[in-house]
Amino acid sequence: DAGITQSPRHKVTETGTPVTLRCHQTENHRYMYWYRQDPGHGLRLIHYSYGVKDTDKGEVSDGYSVSRSKTEDFLLTLESATSSQTSVYFCAISVGQTSNTGELFFGEGSRLTVL
Amino acid sequence: GDSVTQMEGPVTLSEEAFLTINCTYTATGYPSLFWYVQYPGEGLQLLLKATKADDKGSNKGFEATYRKETTSFHLEKGSVQVSDSAVYFCALLSSGGSYIPTFGRGTSLIVHP
Numbered sequence: 001d002a003g004i005t006q007s008p009r010h011k012v013t014e015t016g017t018p019v020t021l022r023c024h025q026t027e028n029h030r031y032m033y034w035y036r037q038d039p040g041h042g043l044r045l046i047h048y049s050y051g052v053k054d055t056d057k058g059e060v061s062d063g064y065s066v067s068r069s070k071t072e073d074f075l076l077t078l079e080s081a082t083s084s085q086t087s088v089y090f091c092a093i094s095v096g097q098t099s100n101t102g103e104l105f106f107g108e109g110s111r112l113t114v115l
Numbered sequence: 116g117d118s119v120t121q122m123e124g125p126v127t128l129s130e131e132a133f134l135t136i137n138c139t140y141t142a143t144g145y146p147s148l149f150w151y152v153q154y155p156g157e158g159l160q161l162l163l164k165a166t167k168a169d170d171k172g173s174n175k176g177f178e179a180t181y182r183k184e185t186t187s188f189h190l191e192k193g194s195v196q197v198s199d200s201a202v203y204f205c206a207l208l209s210s211g212g213s214y215i216p217t218f219g220r221g222t223s224l225i226v227h228p
Contacts, residue, residue, distance in 0.1 A: 031214060042220040043159075043204070050214055058215070090158055094216075102147045102208025102216050106158030 003027050006091050006107035014115050019078040021110050023091030025071075031094035032074040033104070034058075034066065036087040043090070049074055050100075081114045088112075117142045119205050121219035128195055128226050136190040136222045138179075138205035146207040148172075148181055148188040149216070153202045162190075162203070200226045 003026030013019055023032060034046040035058075045058030047066040055066050063085060067075045078085055091107040094100050122137040140146065147166045151159040163172030168183035179190045188205060205219040 033215075043218045045215065048214060056214075092159075100208070100214055102149065102206075103161055103164060104149075104151075104159070104206075104216060106160070108158050 004091065004093055004105055004107045006089075006110045008110060009108065010111050012113045012115065013081055015082055016080050019081050019112065019114075021076045021089055021091075021112070023074045023076070023107060025074075025093050027093075028071050029093040029095065030071075031096075031100050032068065033092040033094075034064075034074070034076045035090045035092065036060065037090060037109075038087050046076065046089075078112075081112075083114050086112060086114045117146070117207060117209050117213075117217040119207055119217050119219035121203075121205050121222050124202075124221075124223035126222060126224045128224070130197055130226055130228050131194045132226075134190070134192040134195045134199075134224070136203055136205075136224070138188045138190065138219060140186050140188065140205070140207050140217075142186075142207055142209050142217075144210040145183075146209045148179070149206040149208075150177070150179055150188070150190050151204040151206060151218075153204065153221070155201070159204060195224070195226045197226045197228055200224055 033048045035043045044060045049055045049068045065077045089110045092104040095103045118141045149164045150162040152162045153159045163174040165172040165181035171180045177192045202221045204221045208216045
């Protein structure tokens, strides 16, 4: 399973509150991703990281920020949660310490509900 | 830009039927191609991959062949089981140093006993 864990697995919060989701890996893989999955939309990339302190936006980055201060942790923050951010969030890593193989391992997902 | 197109679902089959899920792609160069499977309540798992033309990826009875001439990577299984019920995603990673895999929308497979 490439040693990837997400926390929390489930969270219910209120509109306007900040939320941070954590993705932790134990194998020093360079590339990490945050996706959201919604019915009818498949997987959509929010942000990704290609190294410590190196991050970039995906296709649905508005309202989200990320940080990667060390290799093993990739944090996704919703500064002020909205109901449209109710979703299942998946973290993924690309196998390979240096190059990107495109072979992704996914976490088990974090289900977020914004009331 | 890169894109992956999968057949719309759901695909509904009886146990032991033959499965094909179509996947075609648009990409420059020679991408790597992947099939992922997502069981209910879980994250995606890599099912199989192929990295060059005419390669065949296989795993758990599933197969897919990288067809450069038709830009396709169709997923097949000779005899499906109820336990194969899941959502299947086709994906690619372009050659040339891309960081971002491109996913299809996913195809739901329902297998009845």
